[in-house]
Amino acid sequence: MNLTPDQVSAIMALLIPGAAACLLPLAAIDKDQATQKWIRAAMFFIALFALMGCFFYVTSLWGKGAQPSFGPVRFDRLAQFATIFILITAALAVLQLWDHLHLEGWVKGETLSLLMFSVTGMILFCSSSNLMVLFLGLELLSIPLYALTGTLRQNHEALEGGVKYFITGAVASSCFLMGAVLLYGMTGTLDAAVMASIMPRLGSDPVMLIGVALLLLGFLFKVSAVPFHQWTPDVYEAAPHPISGFMSVATKGAALFALIRIFPAALLRQEGILQGKVQAALILVAVLSLILGNLTALTQTNVKRMLAYSSISHAGYLILGLVAGTSQAFIGMGFYLVSYLAMNMGAFGLLTALGLAGDRTGYDDLRGMGWKRPELGFAAILCMFSLAGIPPTGGFYGKYMIFRELVAQGHVSLAVLGVLASLVSVAYYLRVVVALFLEKPLGATAGTDKPHRVASLASGTVLVCGLLVMLIGIFPSLLSSAFAQRAVQESLNLLK
Amino acid sequence: MNSALLQGSLQGYILVALLLFVIGLATVLIRRSLLVQFMGIELMLNAANVALLAFARYRGGDVQGTVFYLFIIAVAACEAAVGLALVVALYRHRHTTDSDSADALRR
Numbered sequence: 173m174n175l176t177p178d179q180v181s182a183i184m185a186l187l188i189p190g191a192a193a194c195l196l197p198l199a200a201i202d203k204d205q206a207t208q209k210w211i212r213a214a215m216f217f218i219a220l221f222a223l224m225g226c227f228f229y230v231t232s233l234w235g236k237g238a239q240p241s242f243g244p245v246r247f248d249r250l251a252q253f254a255t256i257f258i259l260i261t262a263a264l265a266v267l268q269l270w271d272h273l274h275l276e277g278w279v280k281g282e283t284l285s286l287l288m289f290s291v292t293g294m295i296l297f298c299s300s301s302n303l304m305v306l307f308l309g310l311e312l313l314s315i316p317l318y319a320l321t322g323t324l325r326q327n328h329e330a331l332e333g334g335v336k337y338f339i340t341g342a343v344a345s346s347c348f349l350m351g352a353v354l355l356y357g358m359t360g361t362l363d364a365a366v367m368a369s370i371m372p373r374l375g376s377d378p379v380m381l382i383g384v385a386l387l388l389l390g391f392l393f394k395v396s397a398v399p400f401h402q403w404t405p406d407v408y409e410a411a412p413h414p415i416s417g418f419m420s421v422a423t424k425g426a427a428l429f430a431l432i433r434i435f436p437a438a439l440l441r442q443e444g445i446l447q448g449k450v451q452a453a454l455i456l457v458a459v460l461s462l463i464l465g466n467l468t469a470l471t472q473t474n475v476k477r478m479l480a481y482s483s484i485s486h487a488g489y490l491i492l493g494l495v496a497g498t499s500q501a502f503i504g505m506g507f508y509l510v511s512y513l514a515m516n517m518g519a520f521g522l523l524t525a526l527g528l529a530g531d532r533t534g535y536d537d538l539r540g541m542g543w544k545r546p547e548l549g550f551a552a553i554l555c556m557f558s559l560a561g562i563p564p565t566g567g568f569y570g571k572y573m574i575f576r577e578l579v580a581q582g583h584v585s586l587a588v589l590g591v592l593a594s595l596v597s598v599a600y601y602l603r604v605v606v607a608l609f610l611e612k613p614l615g616a617t618a619g620t621d622k623p624h625r626v627a628s629l630a631s632g633t634v635l636v637c638g639l640l641v642m643l644i645g646i647f648p649s650l651l652s653s654a655f656a657q658r659a660v661q662e663s664l665n666l667l668k
Numbered sequence: 669m670n671s672a673l674l675q676g677s678l679q680g681y682i683l684v685a686l687l688l689f690v691i692g693l694a695t696v697l698i699r700r701s702l703l704v705q706f707m708g709i710e711l712m713l714n715a716a717n718v719a720l721l722a723f724a725r726y727r728g729g730d731v732q733g734t735v736f737y738l739f740i741i742a743v744a745a746c747e748a749a750v751g752l753a754l755v756v757a758l759y760r761h762r763h764t765t766d767s768d769s770a771d772a773l774r775r
Contacts, residue, residue: 328761346712357723406773
């Protein structure tokens with residue numbers, strides 16, 4: 173098969189991380205557990221180099237706009253925006269992994285290889301409206317994540333989390349697949365954009381309804397929205413901190429960008445049976461996620477479990493954007509996801525940067541840490557304020573854009589619920605800040621506090637995240653109008 | 669008998685596929701052995717395969733559907749590899765594949 177340069181440029185963003193993922197296991201071939209330091213450095217360098225190369229390639233494509241499609245893979249601005257989002261998350265995760273894996277004493281190249289495969293899957297997941305490609309992307313992103321959760325295989329909690337994620341995730345993927353197959357059977361096409369034009373003619377077929385419901389279930393599982401959230405706290409607690417951050421940010425982002433791509437065409441603009449029902453289901457899911465996520469997060473004593481429940485509640489805010497369903501709301505979601513990237517990678521990175529490996533992730537382990545590392549403490553304050561939605565941080569503007577569209581579309585009560593939910597969330601985010609600065613370290617741990625390894629790379633990423641949160645908060649229009657708006661509007665025009 | 673099976677109507681195949689899917693889902697939800705739950709997942713994936721091939725044949729041997737089927741087989745194999753590896757690694761620690769005993773994370 174001969175590929176034209178156009179076709180190559182359409183799939184290049186998939187090839188670069190994919191090639192790195194295949195290359196990394198070669199560097200990781202190793203008989204004993206103690207890999208030489210220069211080999212370890214080389215593995216991390218390969219991963220970072222591939223991510224940076226792909227990043228610069230995609231940013232250069234951004235100026236040219238949509239690429240000619242390669243079969244069902246369409247690398248337009250929405251896909252480019254999503255790819256940049258995923259690559260930045262992955263790069264931050266790789267930098268934090270260097271420190272985290274050294275803290276755990278388990279530095280293996282497979283971890284990086286799996287991460288790169290997952291990145292490839294996410295990019296594929298965001299760049300097509302064909303259900304077959306979506307399924308392949310979904311599996312390529314989730315199968316490595318099952319293994320990544322159990323990557324520290326010497327401790328059994330990690331493996332337990334991996335098995336739990338595998339069982340629930342595989343069921344969700346099977347449901348997604350069954351939904352895709354039923355929709356294919358009813359419409360005779362696998363392309364969601366073409367499907368949208370055929371669906372109104374079929375009327376109210378129950379098989380259609382089952383198909384759409386199963387398809388949506390697959391997406392909502394990846395977003396970790398209630399009632400498909402039970403895996404989230406266990407898996408985030410079991411996985412290494414950087415991987416938990418990567419899962420919460422990039423998986424959620426990939427699933428939502430894919431939903432933005434196929435949702436308006438295939439699910440929303442439907443006359444008859446589907447119109448009200450999909451929206452009603454999404455409202456229910458969003459309300460449940462907001463209430464349950466926020467209230468359960470209040471009762472947690474472990475920071476990672478708290479962040480897991482907070483990620484469930486953030487899924488609720490983001491789904492409210494889908495409920496509003498206007499292009500302004502989708503722009504708000506893109507904006508919100510980027511600020512979520514900065515604040516959540518900062519929050520998970522903080523744990524690594526403070527040297528809290530293993531299961532030492534309670535609030536008590538954070539006590540007084542803010543005074544020991546004031547610059548990290550300050551960045552953590554910014555991230556926590558942003559997660560809680562306090563102005564002038566990025567998280568505030570993201571919520572503001574989504575709530576404004578909700579009010580404009582007449583869902584005032586939902587917007588009020590969202591504001592109340594973020595008021596509740598202030599309590600548990602501030603608890604981290606209080607633990608960092610206002611509480612004295614417990615006597616026992618202060619005495620035995622061994623001089624821990626200075627996690628310089630992870631600290632760097634936390635500082636970068638804090639800076640990003642502030643920059644997004646101070647110059648919100650730059651991100652929303654220059655990037656998110658162009659990404660959303662261009663790809664929505666393609667579907668019309 | 670064979671010809672009757674091959675000439676079966678689309679509805680019959682879809683019914684069988686949905687039935688297999690529900691049995692698989694019930695297996696995952698009800699059974700407590702990780703390996704049996706794992707079989708349930710495979711059943712769910714293959715239920716989708718049955719439906720897909722029935723639809724593809726109904727549409728006059730649609731190539732899209734047939735190719736999708738091959739992809740699903742490959743994906744199911746990958747999933748099996750990773751899933752079994754996780755179950756085996758957990759077994760080495762706990763010496764059981766009972767999923768009720770996997771409760772260390774829920775304190």
